[in-house]
Amino acid sequence: MTAQSLDLGLGVLDHQLVDSEGRNCGKVDDLELGPLGEGEAEVREILVGGNAWRARGFLGRLAARLGGQAVHVPWSEVARVGAVVELKRTAAELRLGRGDERARRFVERIPGASR
Amino acid sequence: MKQFLQIALGILAAIGGFVDIGDLVFNVEAGATFGFQLLWVVVVGVVGIIVYSEMCGRVAAISKRPVFDLVRERTGFSAGLATLIASEIVNLMTCAAEVGGVALALQLLSGLPYRVLIPLGVLALLLLSWYLPFEWLERVFGYIGLCLLVFAVAAFKLVDDWGKVAHGLVPQVPATNHAVFLYFAVGLLGAALTPYEVYFYSSGAVEDGWGPKDLRINKITAVIGYALGGFLSFALMIVAAMLFLPQGIHPQLIGTPALGVADVLGEVGLVLALVGILFAVGGAAIETSFSGAYNLAQFFGWQWGKKESHAGAPRFALSWIVIFLLAMLIVMTGYDPVKITEYSVIFSAVALPLTFLPILLIANDPAYMGSHRNGKVANVLGILYFVLILAIAVSAIPLMVITNGGQG
Numbered sequence: 001m002t003a004q005s006l007d008l009g010l011g012v013l014d015h016q017l018v019d020s021e022g023r024n025c026g027k028v029d030d031l032e033l034g035p036l037g038e039g040e041a042e043v044r045e046i047l048v049g050g051n052a053w054r055a056r057g058f059l060g061r062l063a064a065r066l067g068g069q070a071v072h073v074p075w076s077e078v079a080r081v082g083a084v085v086e087l088k089r090t091a092a093e094l095r096l097g098r099g100d101e102r103a104r105r106f107v108e109r110i111p112g113a114s115r
Numbered sequence: 116m117k118q119f120l121q122i123a124l125g126i127l128a129a130i131g132g133f134v135d136i137g138d139l140v141f142n143v144e145a146g147a148t149f150g151f152q153l154l155w156v157v158v159v160g161v162v163g164i165i166v167y168s169e170m171c172g173r174v175a176a177i178s179k180r181p182v183f184d185l186v187r188e189r190t191g192f193s194a195g196l197a198t199l200i201a202s203e204i205v206n207l208m209t210c211a212a213e214v215g216g217v218a219l220a221l222q223l224l225s226g227l228p229y230r231v232l233i234p235l236g237v238l239a240l241l242l243l244s245w246y247l248p249f250e251w252l253e254r255v256f257g258y259i260g261l262c263l264l265v266f267a268v269a270a271f272k273l274v275d276d277w278g279k280v281a282h283g284l285v286p287q288v289p290a291t292n293h294a295v296f297l298y299f300a301v302g303l304l305g306a307a308l309t310p311y312e313v314y315f316y317s318s319g320a321v322e323d324g325w326g327p328k329d330l331r332i333n334k335i336t337a338v339i340g341y342a343l344g345g346f347l348s349f350a351l352m353i354v355a356a357m358l359f360l361p362q363g364i365h366p367q368l369i370g371t372p373a374l375g376v377a378d379v380l381g382e383v384g385l386v387l388a389l390v391g392i393l394f395a396v397g398g399a400a401i402e403t404s405f406s407g408a409y410n411l412a413q414f415f416g417w418q419w420g421k422k423e424s425h426a427g428a429p430r431f432a433l434s435w436i437v438i439f440l441l442a443m444l445i446v447m448t449g450y451d452p453v454k455i456t457e458y459s460v461i462f463s464a465v466a467l468p469l470t471f472l473p474i475l476l477i478a479n480d481p482a483y484m485g486s487h488r489n490g491k492v493a494n495v496l497g498i499l500y501f502v503l504i505l506a507i508a509v510s511a512i513p514l515m516v517i518t519n520g521g522q523g
Contacts, residue, residue, distance in 0.1 A: 013191075014191060014192060016184060016416050023418050024416055024417055024418045024419070025418075026416040026417075027187070027414075027415065027416035029192070056191070056192035056193055057191070057192060057193030058193060059192075059193045059196045060192050060196065063196065083179070083180065099417070100417070100418065103429035103430040104426055104429040106429070106433060107426055107432050107433055108426050108429075110245065110425070112245060112425070113432075114425070114426040114427070
């Protein structure tokens, strides 16, 4: 994504992440910012899941303790920011597919799971 | 013509799907205790659910996003998580209550022991939810749930003076017994304004790809479907008022109203009433477990949907399975399902402002809704109902404690 200004609080944070195949793969749980000269900052990474919730208030801190490591997605992987945040690659390639993979192992044992 | 048929079928399913265990318990108890005096509260509740679900359907059609997605986006992680936790607790309790209702209805139909029928009932619901395509599920449970119309037939046969019934539509409070009256009023409103139906409805709308052209269907389905569903609530209350109030019967089991129908319409009436209850409550059990899964998936951003294969949305599928199993465990403790129902309705009333407020805010937000944001009517009603919901939320638990769950 090329440099442009965004209202991070309203436009990105807590928005749905969608991978290159159009599948939901988490939310923008937190953002890692870096300085960009005078009074400005650029987004370096999107943090998804687990301890990314640390910075999100009291309940977030509690939830972060139960969650694992957050997945870091570099901002360069973002294709487009609209109502949802679209990514350039698949969830698996960005390591955002782990939760689904784990659940799929259970679900697939039941006959008729992929009808 | 085809569209008309589609709307009609949708409305039929909505009527059959309107009544759940909360409506059964509270309408019947209210009728048995106060006769027709609480009928007007049913009207207040039905108008409320029409306003609320029309708004949710409209938000879903315009923003293309389901409720919980927006709750988190609009209120942030912490407040959203608090709403999620409250909703999941209420959803689970409601699902448990519905599962208990399924087992009780099966018991009355088959004569087998209740404890055996709980896991059997849950297994049947799991298998149906797993293997049947979703339109089928919705229609099968909705249509067979229409057997509940025997209560309307029974009400017509029982009532000799419709003037008295009509008088119940005038807002009133009895001279004595205020606290119990208010407790039932809160229960009736809580049973009518169930958030799980709204989550379910809005998620379905997003999945079916609703857009601005569907707003008319949204309005028609909400208004007619719920209004006609409200007539079933009337019928339940009227039957209870005619049969149980004069004899001082305090119905403790959800089977009691069905036995009441047997008095008037014989064995066929009894079987129809029980089958209607079984499918209405069973359908609601499926809706609550799916609502719980929708909320989790939409909050955490998982792939979700009833059209997706189970392996394609594995965390969503696992969620509704786990909710069913947890609900089964709760009912297996042997705790009275009528009590579970009362608690679930009362706690649902307490949590209601948490889900109502974000919807009201978003439905008014031009950034999400553009020209389709709330008009004057929707806003006046929306705000009136929000105030009412706040009053209900604050008073629900104190009233339950003071009245000992409506026992007086």
